[in-house]
Amino acid sequence: MTTFAVADLDQTEAYKLTTGLIIPRPIGWIGTYGADGVPNLAPYSFFQAVATNPPVVLFSTGMADGDVKDTLANCRASGVFTANLVDHDMSVAMNTTAAPVEPSVDEFELAGLTAKRFGSVDAPGVEGAKAVLECRVINEMTLGSAPLEHVLTFGEVVAFHIDDEVLDGTRIDAVKLDALGRLAGTNYATTREQFSLDRPA
Numbered sequence: 001m002t003t004f005a006v007a008d009l010d011q012t013e014a015y016k017l018t019t020g021l022i023i024p025r026p027i028g029w030i031g032t033y034g035a036d037g038v039p040n041l042a043p044y045s046f047f048q049a050v051a052t053n054p055p056v057v058l059f060s061t062g063m064a065d066g067d068v069k070d071t072l073a074n075c076r077a078s079g080v081f082t083a084n085l086v087d088h089d090m091s092v093a094m095n096t097t098a099a100p101v102e103p104s105v106d107e108f109e110l111a112g113l114t115a116k117r118f119g120s121v122d123a124p125g126v127e128g129a130k131a132v133l134e135c136r137v138i139n140e141m142t143l144g145s146a147p148l149e150h151v152l153t154f155g156e157v158v159a160f161h162i163d164d165e166v167l168d169g170t171r172i173d174a175v176k177l178d179a180l181g182r183l184a185g186t187n188y189a190t191t192r193e194q195f196s197l198d199r200p201a
Ligand SMILES: Cc1cc2nc3c(=O)[nH]c(=O)nc-3n(C[C@H](O)[C@H](O)[C@H](O)COP(=O)(O)O)c2cc1C
Pocket: 027, 040, 041, 042, 043, 044, 045, 046, 047, 060, 061, 062, 063, 069, 070, 071, 072, 094, 095, 097, 098, 099, 100, 101, 182
């Protein structure tokens, strides 16, 4: 085995090892409104569910030289966001919304998507996404230190909107959901392949 002591790694090496090993990572496609009302959408694969009572998700913003990404700035100002699930059919649109564009650019429009209000929070969701989680920001935490710190944004889910096609009661069909998982770099996996294991008594 090769051992890497983190103290000996530069930032790029630490990034590559972390994102190459912690796979597949779910993608939160985060929708917000800017202060001027412009809809904003961007993918975050440092995204996770971290509680269920109430349901809480988080995404992590990588800072570079104090540059605050639009999603984080909007969450701080509005206190709300949507986390949209990305399925395979939406992968190209998702990738388009990762472009580093000015806050004045509507990334929904850029990617040929429609921003839709789902009614519980004032943040835009992706029309046609198989699941849209409406969230209220409940906490923020900073990890690491400038110029390359990460800011975690915690959102309590106030409503789940789920396509009936993928739903059976409260069970989700992972194959039909066809959600993307991010691997290293530009590679992705889907939730089409799966197997079951009975839990020990
Ligand atoms: C699949 C994917 C996942 C990404 N995950 C993250 C992430 O977890 N954290 C982050 O800071 N940037 C991430 N990015 C980059 C952002 O999407 C990119 O910086 C984007 O321009 C941010 O947009 P915003 O300024 O509108 O928030 C990711 C990009 C892609 C394509």
